[in-house]
Amino acid sequence: MAGAYYEKIARINLTTGTITVEPLDLELAHKFIGGRGLGTKMLYDEGVATVDPLSPENKLIYITGPMTGASAPSTGRYMVVTKSPLTGMIACSNSGGIWGSKLKYAGWDAIIVEGEAPDWTYINIVDDKIELLDAREYLGVMSEAMDEKLKEKHGADASVLNIGPAGEKKVLLAAIMNDKDRAAGRSGVGAVMGSKKLKAIVVKATRKNLDNIADVDALKVATKNAMDVLKANPVTGAGLRQLGTAVLVNIVNNIGAFPTKNWQESYYDKGEDISGETLAEKYLVKAGACHRCPIACGRVVNVNGKVVGGPEYEPLWAYGGNCGNNDLNVIDECNMLCNEYGLDAISVPCTIAAAMELYQRGYIKEEECAGVPLEWGSTKALVEWTKRMGDPETELDWLMSSGSARLCEHYGHPEISMSVKKQEMPAYDARAIQGIGITYATSNRGGCHVRGYMISPEVLGLPQQLDRTVIDDKAAWTKTFQDLTAVIDSMGHCLFTSFAMGAKEYTDLLNAATGTNWTIEQVLEIGDRIYNIERMFNKAAGMKPEDDRLPKRLLQEPVVNGPSTGMTSQLPLTLPQYYEARGWVNAFPTDETLKKLGLDECVGK
Amino acid sequence: MIEVRVFATLRQGRDKVTMLPSEGITNAADILHLLHIPSEEVSILLINGFHQKPESPVKDGDIVALFPPVGGG
Numbered sequence: 001m002a003g004a005y006y007e008k009i010a011r012i013n014l015t016t017g018t019i020t021v022e023p024l025d026l027e028l029a030h031k032f033i034g035g036r037g038l039g040t041k042m043l044y045d046e047g048v049a050t051v052d053p054l055s056p057e058n059k060l061i062y063i064t065g066p067m068t069g070a071s072a073p074s075t076g077r078y079m080v081v082t083k084s085p086l087t088g089m090i091a092c093s094n095s096g097g098i099w100g101s102k103l104k105y106a107g108w109d110a111i112i113v114e115g116e117a118p119d120w121t122y123i124n125i126v127d128d129k130i131e132l133l134d135a136r137e138y139l140g141v142m143s144e145a146m147d148e149k150l151k152e153k154h155g156a157d158a159s160v161l162n163i164g165p166a167g168e169k170k171v172l173l174a175a176i177m178n179d180k181d182r183a184a185g186r187s188g189v190g191a192v193m194g195s196k197k198l199k200a201i202v203v204k205a206t207r208k209n210l211d212n213i214a215d216v217d218a219l220k221v222a223t224k225n226a227m228d229v230l231k232a233n234p235v236t237g238a239g240l241r242q243l244g245t246a247v248l249v250n251i252v253n254n255i256g257a258f259p260t261k262n263w264q265e266s267y268y269d270k271g272e273d274i275s276g277e278t279l280a281e282k283y284l285v286k287a288g289a290c291h292r293c294p295i296a297c298g299r300v301v302n303v304n305g306k307v308v309g310g311p312e313y314e315p316l317w318a319y320g321g322n323c324g325n326n327d328l329n330v331i332d333e334c335n336m337l338c339n340e341y342g343l344d345a346i347s348v349p350c351t352i353a354a355a356m357e358l359y360q361r362g363y364i365k366e367e368e369c370a371g372v373p374l375e376w377g378s379t380k381a382l383v384e385w386t387k388r389m390g391d392p393e394t395e396l397d398w399l400m401s402s403g404s405a406r407l408c409e410h411y412g413h414p415e416i417s418m419s420v421k422k423q424e425m426p427a428y429d430a431r432a433i434q435g436i437g438i439t440y441a442t443s444n445r446g447g448c449h450v451r452g453y454m455i456s457p458e459v460l461g462l463p464q465q466l467d468r469t470v471i472d473d474k475a476a477w478t479k480t481f482q483d484l485t486a487v488i489d490s491m492g493h494c495l496f497t498s499f500a501m502g503a504k505e506y507t508d509l510l511n512a513a514t515g516t517n518w519t520i521e522q523v524l525e526i527g528d529r530i531y532n533i534e535r536m537f538n539k540a541a542g543m544k545p546e547d548d549r550l551p552k553r554l555l556q557e558p559v560v561n562g563p564s565t566g567m568t569s570q571l572p573l574t575l576p577q578y579y580e581a582r583g584w585v586n587a588f589p590t591d592e593t594l595k596k597l598g599l600d601e602c603v604g605k
Numbered sequence: 606m607i608e609v610r611v612f613a614t615l616r617q618g619r620d621k622v623t624m625l626p627s628e629g630i631t632n633a634a635d636i637l638h639l640l641h642i643p644s645e646e647v648s649i650l651l652i653n654g655f656h657q658k659p660e661s662p663v664k665d666g667d668i669v670a671l672f673p674p675v676g677g678g
Contacts, residue, residue, distance in 0.1 A: 234648070235676035243613055245677030250612045254670045255654045272621075277613065297677075313677050453678055460676055461648060465656055499676040563654020 002026050003214025003515035004066035005034070006107045010130055012123060014196050015056055015115030019130050024109050030516055031598065033490035035065035036092045037530035039081030039110065043090070044533055046112075049540035053085035053188075054170055054195040056116035062103065062161075062201070063110035065492025066514050069101030069291070070210050072223045073230055074494035076101050076291030084187040085195075086172045086347075086403055087421045087446040089538040091187035094450075094489055096290030097179030099159040105205035113196060122162075122200040124154065127207075135199035140165055142340040143177040144308075146200060154202050162200035163190045164342025166390045170194045171401040173347045173389065177339060181309025182290065185344045187423060187445050214515030222508040226501055230294055233500030235462070240297040240496065241287045245313040246276030248427075251459065253321070255468070256562030257432035260321040261376055262353040263418045263553055266429045267562025268321035274328050276313075283310065283332055295496055303332045311335040311345070317427035318349035323356060324376035334386050341390025347403055350424035352385050354404035354416055363411040368396050415552050421446030421543075430554050430571075432564035433458050435466070435474035437571050438578050439482070441548050444534035450495055452482035462499055471570050475577035483527030490530060529597040531582075532589050536602045545587035548575065607663060609636055610670045615646065627665035634659035636669055648674035 007024040032038040039061045043049075051057035061081040068075055078100025084091035103111070106127050113123075120135040138146060143164035150160045159179060166174040167190030174190025175183040184190075213219050230236040239247065252258045253271035260268040272278060279299065285307055288298025299310030311319075311331055315338070319331040338345040352374070358364040359374035366373050372384040388394075389401040399407045405422035408414050418425050423446030430437030435454035443451040457477060458468040466472070484503055488495055491510055503520045511517055518526075538547075554569040579585065583593035591603045607630060609623045619640065630636060633652065637644050637659060644659050649672035652661055663669060 234674035239613070239673065239675045240677070243675070247613050247675045248677040250670075251649060251672055251675065254610070254651055255656075277616065450678060455678065456676070459649075460674075461656070462676065468656070496676065496678065563651075 002212070004070065004210060004212060004513040005029055005109050006104070006212065008108055010108055010111040012111060012113050012130065013115045014113060014117040014121060014132070014198060017132055030514065031526070032530060032533070033065060033487065033510070033526055034109065035063055035068070035077070035079045035490040035492050036081065036094070037486060037490035037526065037533070039063040039079055040090060040092060040530065040534050040537060042110070042112070043081050043083070044537045044540070048083055049537050051083065053083040053088065053192060056114070056196070058083050058192055058195070060113040060189070060192055060196065061110055062113070064100050064104045065490055067509060068492030069104040070213065070219070070513055071292070072219065072509055073226050074290070074293040074295060074497045075492055076293060077492045077494055078103060079489065080176055080184045080189045082189055082192045083541065084189070084445065085191045086188035087423050089421060089446065089541050089543055090444050090534045091189050092445060092489070093176065093184035093186050093189045095176070095178055095182045095184040096293070096494060097159070097182035098291040099161050099178035099203060100492065101291045102159045102203040102205045104210065105207035106203055113198060116195065117197040120197045120199050122198065122202065125201065125203045127205060138199050139168065143342045144180050144340055147180045150200060150202050154204065158202050158204045160200055160202050163193045164340060164390065166341045166343050166401070167191060167194040168199070169392060171343070171389065171392065172403055173344045173351065173401060175342050175344050177342050181339045183339065183345070186346065186448065190342050213513050215512050218512035219509070222505070222512045226497070226505050226509060227294065229500045229505060230497065236295050236496065236500040240295050243276040243280055244287070244297050244299045246279050246299065246311070246316050248313040249275040249316055250277065252428060254563070255432060255459065256559065256564035257429040258317065258321055259418070259427065259429045261324050262322060262357040262416065263429065264357065265561050266432060266559040266564055270326035271321060273326035274316050274320035274331060278328055279310065279316070283328065290494065293494060295494070297496060301332050303329070303336050306336070308336045309339060314427050315345040315349060318346055318353065319382055322353045323349060323382060325379060325382060326377070327379050330379040330382055334382050337383070337386045337390065341387070343386070343390050346426055347424040348386060348389055349382070350418060351389070351400055351404040351407060352382060354408055354418065355385070355400055357416050358408065358411050358413065363413055364396070370394060370396070418551050418553070419447050420550065421547050423447045428455055429559065429564065430550060430569045431559050431567045433468045434471055434570055434574065435478055437550055437554065437569040438475060438478040438574050441550050441571055441575065442478070442578060444531070444538055450485065452478050452485055453495070454478055454481060456499065463502070469567065471574050475574050476581050478578060479581045480524070482531055483524050486527040486530040487523055525597065529599060532594065532597055532599055533602070535589060536599070536605060539588050540605065548587050607636070607665065608668045609640065610668065612670065612672045613675055614673050615642060615671055630663055632660050632662050633657060633669060636663065642671065646673055647671050
């Protein structure tokens, strides 16, 4: 078998109940690595860019990378690639835990799910055997309970991926959960799973490690080097384990880039109350780690006596300052609710924040709120509206569960939605940090920070400190970060390794595992290719140049408080620079760029 | 007075916020010295919310924020 790939894909048609095994195209795998890159290429070739995302014609690709499950640091990642019902464009949501590793150990590089089951079904995978089982009795079961029930049935060594009530109801903000509290969270991938009446996928594997590494000795050397780099780095070696990503609350707030009350303000005077330091002091039980991860950024917290997965930086911000709330215990509770209902813990609170602004301005009336007014900082509103969005009934429940773009459009004020391509932006004000605005605007999956984390150089000083207030060569930096991120995702590594590791470490690991002989430049070109195939999927799906945008507020309303007062995003200046760096015209690759990247099949499309 | 805020692991054995008289303080390095914080432990040094270096000047009324190496996302 070829290095680090099992060369096997399962195609599961839920309409007919047929399961077929297809060979992995190894040449294609090397060209797109795997995971995000290969999954997107496969989805593009399946021709689903123009279909209704919630129709049986859409496909769900659960895909591993060549490094997924390998004896190398932070390799427990898998990806869900599909057409997003939230954005109408490419979705690739990435999750940790151990489910992805087990899928790989069972001998599958990917599974493609298509069609729609006649009734609620779940997939049971035991090594090379795949069966469809009746899931009707599990309808309405919360995600964590679902995990427990299926483990009771199939054994404690089973790993469970599932959707909660939100996915069942095709809520556009629904996530896919695995291993209880790990989430492929963004872009509504849970709704696609629900539209196929697929409740869960259980995986058991006899293998406990990959037995198909191309050069075991070379991988040992590359792994030792990577581990040394991760351990020596104060962020990956200690910082993330001690305080998690939550440590960012105080940093981002202190530079005045902490969006508050739906981005009306950029500094939260009660930031300390919801910080990583306060979380560690009052609620932290222990750090948590995904499979084979030495970083252990996860938080395990005590929520009213229940020990559960705790919030990362994003929900701390989104349920905190962005909703004018400084009650950390309630943030922990809401984060738990998102995990139980199977919801995106970024987009849900951001949509509540948008609704709170609509309420503040009198566009949503109190009588629409069914007894729970959407007042800033109302802990009751945060808890109740999260539940309602996870299991919607009223018209406003459904509107809110469809995300802020549709909600604000409905009320005639689309400018209040802080989203890009209909997906809510994360926790860094792009008026105060110029480079991250380019990432948001050009992200192929809509508002997102993990498609080119410019916060690293602009705020954290990694790998070097850039001035967050200026444009300089941020467009070129953003492109490089986007391309390297595409590589890391596609390999199956966690992006957080990149706080310490660079392109060389990833290239060495990839070559050792797969038997390729790529140079660093070639690996980065693969990242460029992946970014371009995603863009071509979006073009086929109907994306327009004006979709590469930021909300008007970031361009026209200067920051009103905190250290960044007076700043606006300079995107109109940086976007042309970015397109030039990419070889794009009007938001899309030229034929010359496509040919250069070996995407000849996209030329003229 | 100069307000000095420390975060994350720099809080071990130190107050979260210290108010220092500005007399005798010319730059951020003076503050690190006064608070017994080795400069190599400080990765992010903000003066009034903007990244600066230890040699950057500090004046009365400034807010200085100090962070160890941190990451997240």
